[in-house]
Amino acid sequence: MPHDPVWQQSAWRSRLRKRLLDWFGENQRDLPWRAKSDELRPDPYRVWVSEIMLQQTQVATVIPYYERFLDRFPTVTSLAAADEQTMLSLWEGLGYYRRARSLHAAAKVVCEKHQGTFPDDYTDVIGLPGIGRYTAGAILSIAFNQKLPILEGNTQRVFSRWVALRAAVNEKPVSNLLWQLAEAMLPPAKPQARGPGQFNQAAMELGALVCTPRSPRCDLCPIRGMCKARIAGLEQTIPGKVKQIEYEKRIEYAFLIADRSRKRFLVRPIPEGQRWAGLWDFPRWTRGDVQDVDVAAAKLGAQLSSEIAPLKSFATIKHAVTKYRIELKVYTANIASAGSLNKKANDWSPVDPWRFMTLTELNGLPMSVTGRRITKKLIHS
DNA sequence: AAACCGGGGAG
DNA sequence: CTCCCAGGTTT
Structure with missing residues (x-):
């Protein structure tokens, strides 16, 4: 797969990281699952619930559901003890109800196997129902600052543009490459305020606010000077078109x-x-x-x-x-x-x-x- | 109305 | 590796 291996240069990576993290510090949205200013880290349970709700659902849609849900089930223990019908009623409107049922089942596992404390071990986390590679990486990096990569809709697009990777992101070799890139880009765990959790959130936030699928707002982008897609004038055509769905x-x-x-x-x-x-x-x-x-x-x-x-x-x-x-x-x-x-x-x-x-x-x-x-x-x- | 967006899991 | 899950937003 031909592409410029610019991301293999550590100087390029750290320059990009600095710009991204500076931008995130000033532009991130105040979202209910993010750490409050007096907290070192957000509560893993809160991050977990938000990540499950955010699968196939946008931030603006999720917020009211999230607040209602956390109000009713403030801890893993309270969720595990919840009646399924009540839990599903609180989820109604978010769709894809299997997410809710998996979350509920996983809450019971966390209570039984981990005494109600959300695990910090990758193998334990990815073993929970409803949690795959992305969600495990997101929770552990955001809530525990572990150096784990993430790859989802936003970052697939953002990373592809940074390095001008023109292929369609759903092709297996492309996705493998993007996971490698995601990992290579991560900063060291310290200082925590600019660690892997911040980097992952910043990359997703950039994708949501600036590096959008259509008409990206490159004029507002902290990476604009070093984004290979932008430099080549390809920001509108990267990532490549995914094969059309047959309805x-x-x-x-x-x-x-x-x-x-x-x-x-x-x-x-x-x-x-x-x-x-x-x-x-x-x-x-x-x-x-x-x-x-x-x-x-x-x-x-x-x-x-x-x-x-x-x-x-x-x-x-x-x-x-x-x-x-x-x-x-x-x-x-x-x-x-x-x-x-x-x-x-x-x-x-x-x-x-x-x-x-x-x-x-x-x-x-x-x-x-x-x-x-x-x-x-x-x-x- | 059509097109687009998209993680996890089962087989 | 492919298909399914059982929706919302953008154009």
Whole structure:
């Protein structure tokens, strides 16, 4: 892979580090998970929660959720002891709920294996559910100032530009090279105020505020004089284009089945191991691409051992997630053997988890975005 | 409306 | 190494 090995020169690295850390000292945002001025280091638990929330989610979106979450679960111990439904409700809106479930599971491990103290050993940390190489490096460098590299969306772009690496960052050899670069750039652990934790945060902050994907603000950049991409006029074209995703269109169906009072709707908590595990949902057919509502109703009915008869279209919700472009068709429907399903609220069992719930009750349950959108439409109808 | 952004984990 | 997870933001 042809590129200028400028980053292998230690003088270049230290000059760059100095500029970056000076810039960070004056321009970093005041974020709730960063160390308060009277603290030497931030609390590892707080850094951890923030890093998990920040996976695939932007800072501005995360802040209110983070504050609510920390308010309710201020320590690892309190999170480990939390009821899963409560925890998921606090997460609702952030999406990718597996992050929350992994965080919860990891909190239990920290309590059981590490007496409630977040571990400072890399092997222990990366062994926790939901923590991979990036997150382990981020927590240990930021909270313990360990000399560990990080590589994520921002720094992939920032580092590629510094050295004018033109290849697409998702190619394996490129990513390997960027990890090496990330490691080579790290300052020594002392002085701590300008150590690896500060460097990692500074590089990400630069990517978020200045070295943005499109139209980078090079005029504000502390590295502008020594950035190889900028010098070559390539800041707009680096990093290289990632292969385009092939989107897949899907049609899915959800059914609103009311009880005799017409005020309660059939829902259930999604079982372990399935998509949206732990969240509540309406009867929904999401598998394959079923073009016909009657087919979807028949298939779902077979699963519920009851016949579902679609009545009329209630709403169509368009939803995009990862590679899927989903059209969710929501129908009101009747169910044949409502008798066996006409449960009282306290009749729940894992074998027959379906229950009728009022809109007020639904408001208190954790749901996926589309589930919540259906509920909101019901309230306003 | 389409395009873009993107860590971790399972297989 | 590839695919999935089950959303938000930008253009």
